[in-house]
Amino acid sequence: MRAALCEAEQAAAMGEVPIGAVAVVGDAIIARAHNVREATHNPLGHAEILLIEQVSRTRQAWRLDDVTVVVTCEPCLMCVGAMLQARIPRVIYGCADPKAGACGSLYTAHNDPRLNHRIDAVSGVSADECGALLSVFFRARRG
């Protein structure tokens, strides 16, 4: 989560919503990304999406069933959907997102027995620190 927070800080420095993520296999970080929606004008520019793109491009494989996604904020529907498509087995996230979170807050899409894949989710890791980055960012933007 330390590395994901560094990514989030880089996003903040660019004026992006400060959310960062890393892809982990075993003990190794194999990819890093942060939110870049504004800079790239890309509605898909969430950290998790960029991470999955990176790893699948590097491996030339769509099935990433040994990759853990570590992300500072609870993933949204798009990102959980992408992790389901990529067969990601596990997501570890920091703060919850009560407005759009899809791993427990608004939806439990990561663990829906009707779907063809389920993702193990661990929440609340460095949640205060992850949430503080977002609070500071939005407070500054509002005022």
Add this chain to the structure above:
Amino acid sequence: MRAALCEAEQAAAMGEVPIGAVAVVGDAIIARAHNVREATHNPLGHAEILLIEQVSRTRQAWRLDDVTVVVTCEPCLMCVGAMLQARIPRVIYGCADPKAGACGSLYTAHNDPRLNHRIDAVSGVSADECGALLSVFFRARRG
């Protein structure tokens, strides 16, 4: 839907799950895409995602609030999530997807009052033809 079906047929010819989509503004088709997951080894390679990427790249804008997505099959969670992120106002789709559809079948994520955007969905357009392409594809693959 005719153009989206042509895209789906191109996907089938490449051995991809035959789903196609077009982006429409007013009376004009501004982008076309079909599923390319296998060819590109990309778990995000659904027609709707590629379409949104194309249009936002061309326009250098993440907010696509005048774009209607026309797609042969009901969008999954990832794709509805991406359309929500892009502020797509309207989706028109062909056949329902009872196993993964997120515009009415498994989820009604397109129209969730808790989220910050809602998408008008029209279903069942050329549904038989759209569904037949998928049935033929999966029947051939199984046998």
